[in-house]
Amino acid sequence: AYYRKLGVDGTPAAPEVNLQPGPDFIVQPASFRWIGNEFLVALGNGNFNSIVLHPMDAEGQPTGPDLRVDDDPGAQIKDRPDLAWNGVAPAVVWSDNRFSPDSTGRAVISLQTCCEDVPPPGPVTGLDWTDPQTLVWAADGSPLHDRVRGDLAVLRGAGGDFTPSVLECRDDLTGNASDEPGPPGAGGDYYLVRGDSECWAGSYDSGEASQSGTRDDGIAASPNACP
Numbered sequence: 001a002y003y004r005k006l007g008v009d010g011t012p013a014a015p016e017v018n019l020q021p022g023p024d025f026i027v028q029p030a031s032f033r034w035i036g037n038e039f040l041v042a043l044g045n046g047n048f049n050s051i052v053l054h055p056m057d058a059e060g061q062p063t064g065p066d067l068r069v070d071d072d073p074g075a076q077i078k079d080r081p082d083l084a085w086n087g088v089a090p091a092v093v094w095s096d097n098r099f100s101p102d103s104t105g106r107a108v109i110s111l112q113t114c115c116e117d118v119p120p121p122g123p124v125t126g127l128d129w130t131d132p133q134t135l136v137w138a139a140d141g142s143p144l145h146d147r148v149r150g151d152l153a154v155l156r157g158a159g160g161d162f163t164p165s166v167l168e169c170r171d172d173l174t175g176n177a178s179d180e181p182g183p184p185g186a187g188g189d190y191y192l193v194r195g196d197s198e199c200w201a202g203s204y205d206s207g208e209a210s211q212s213g214t215r216d217d218g219i220a221a222s223p224n225a226c227p
Contacts, residue, residue, distance in 0.1 A: 079094065147178050
C-alpha cells in the first residue's frame, strides 16, 4: 500500500510513501480515515492473515507502532478492512472466514481515540463567584476545563501581553466550578477558563467583537500555562 500527500488542487505535494514494512508484507485493500490529529490506516496482512491498524501523520510517517486488531492467531483469511468513524471512536470491519472455509464472516472492533468531526469547545461564559472561594461558569458541554489565574496589574503593564501575567493553572477540572483561595482582591487577579476534552483544548477568548486580539497565544507561551 502506498500513500501520497496532495495539494488542494490534487497535484502531488510530497513523494510516495510505502506503507509496507518489508518486501514480504502482502497488503490487501487498505482503508484509512483522518481522526483529528493523525491518519489511521487499516491494512490486511496477507502473509500473517491479520488486520493491522497503522497510525501516521499527514506526511505518511508513522506516529506510533502498528496494532493488530483481530483476535485470531490462525491462518484463516482476513482481508478488505473498512474503517468507520462516529466522531469519537473509530471502528474497523473486515472479511473473515475463520468460522468456515466456505463462508465469509464479519468481525468488528472499536478503538477509543479522537477526534474527527468533534468540534473544539466554544467560549466559556458566565464566570462568577457563588461565594468567596467558589468560581463558577456556564455549562458548555465540555467534560473538562482548564482555569488560569493571572496578575491584572502585570497584564496592564505589559500592554495586554498575557505571557508575563499568568500566575498559575488548574487543568482538567471536572464540572463547572473551581475551588479558589478567594476572589481577586483590589490589586487585581484575572481568571479565565477554557473547555477541554480528550480531543481538543478550547480557547480562553471570549468570542466577543469587543475583545482586542487573542489571549491563547500569549497564555500558551507562559511557563505557568496549562499543558
